[in-house]
Amino acid sequence: MSLTVASAxxxxxxxxxxxxxxxxxxxxxxxxxxxxxxxxxxxxDPRAVTENRRRVADELALEEPALLSVYQCHSDRVATxxxxxTREARPRCDAMxxxxxxxxxxxxxxxxxxxxxxxxxAGVVGAAHAGWKGALAGVxxxxxxxxxxLGADRSNIVAVLGPCIRQSSxxxxxxxxxxxxxxxxxxxxxxxxxxxxxxRQFDLGGYIVGTLESAGVAAVHDTGLDTYSNDGRLFSxxxxxxxxxxxxxxxxxAICLTAEAG
Numbered sequence: 001m002s003l004t005v006a007s008a009x010x011x012x013x014x015x016x017x018x019x020x021x022x023x024x025x026x027x028x029x030x031x032x033x034x035x036x037x038x039x040x041x042x043x044x045d046p047r048a049v050t051e052n053r054r055r056v057a058d059e060l061a062l063e064e065p066a067l068l069s070v071y072q073c074h075s076d077r078v079a080t081x082x083x084x085x086t087r088e089a090r091p092r093c094d095a096m097x098x099x100x101x102x103x104x105x106x107x108x109x110x111x112x113x114x115x116x117x118x119x120x121x122a123g124v125v126g127a128a129h130a131g132w133k134g135a136l137a138g139v140x141x142x143x144x145x146x147x148x149x150l151g152a153d154r155s156n157i158v159a160v161l162g163p164c165i166r167q168s169s170x171x172x173x174x175x176x177x178x179x180x181x182x183x184x185x186x187x188x189x190x191x192x193x194x195x196x197x198x199x200r201q202f203d204l205g206g207y208i209v210g211t212l213e214s215a216g217v218a219a220v221h222d223t224g225l226d227t228y229s230n231d232g233r234l235f236s237x238x239x240x241x242x243x244x245x246x247x248x249x250x251x252x253x254a255i256c257l258t259a260e261a262g
Contacts, residue, residue: 003036003059005233006223008160011255014120016101018060019255021114021162021223023234027052032245037235038069039108039250040087053106056252060104067104067254070096072129076137078146081105095128095143098257099150106254110237111165111227113208114253117143117217119152125255130208136179140211157217162225162253165238167192167203169228174198180207227251 005023027036028051033044036052054064070079070090077093081103085091096105097117105127107114112131118124128134128143144154171194180187190203190210205222212220227236235249 003055006162006225008116008221008223010158010219010221011116011118011160014118014158016120016123016258017118017125017255018258019116019118019160020056020059020253021225022056022059022252022254023163023230024249024251025233027055029249032240032247033249036252037249038106038252041071041108042249043247044249053252056106056254057104060254060256061258062102062104062256066102066256067106068096069106069108070094072108074131074133074137076134076139076142078126078128078139078142080146080150094130094134094139095126095146097124097126097143097146097150099124101257101259104254104256106252108250108252109162109164109227110235110248110250113164113204114162114251115140115143115208115212116160116162116253116255117147118158118255119147119156121156122150122152123257124150124152125257127253127255132202132204132207135204135208135211136183140208141215144215144217154216155218158219158221159212159217160221160223161205161208161212162223163227163230163234163251164205164208164225165228165236166205166226167201169226169238170202170204171195172200172202174200176200176202
């Protein structure tokens with residue numbers, strides 16, 4: 001049985017591409033990490049996390065060491081991947097690109113937006129972790145630019161947004177919209193009045209999709225899944241926080257090239 005929680009028809013139509021958006025089911029972790037926690041940065045049993053990642057890698061027809069992830073820090077930085085690294089040597093950044101088959105690019109998220117990219121014609125893929133800070137800083141545009149340096153053409157790039165926190169679940173304080181409005185007054189369209197006076201509901205998914213469309217990629221697809229409202233199916237940092245937990249599991253979103261790509 002597949003461990004994936006969402007499909008992306010624009011990626012499925014591309015030759016030489018494997019991908020997956022994985023949720024919280026199908027792993028071996030327990031407690032608040034139940035059960036497919038992919039984050040070694042959590043306080044989960046490292047052996048359980050490794051087994052969970054092995055199961056994710058297996059879905060992509062990869063060995064576990066070939067499923068790479070980075071030290072995510074809500075930045076705009078992108079790593080160009082030429083080969084595997086150890087967990088201890090992983091770079092501090094929030095996106096990866098590669099033109100090498102057999103390397104899985106995996107991003108972790110528990111409310112932030114995971115975005116998978118592919119130019120099948122050029123044989124180049126990318127993966128980005130886009131929370132509001134990274135998205136505002138330009139991690140998505142930088143991922144497209146890094147793919148182009150490997151030979152991709154943005155007019156051929158397909159980008160897919162996986163499960164993330166959605167507007168109805170994402171209340172923010174009165175000061176939150178300011179940097180978005182300073183960047184572009186039109187960003188007001190991503191904010192609606194919240195349930196409390198002075199608060200707003202932020203459309204992170206809409207902002208990510210709008211940014212990708214403005215970047216000029218060929219196609220943008222949104223899976224539409226809300227991490228917060230899919231308890232038992234997806235991990236959510238905010239939901240766990242509202243329940244009084246300081247720790248949380250991480251959803252994995254990953255993409256790789258096969259030998260047929262390019």
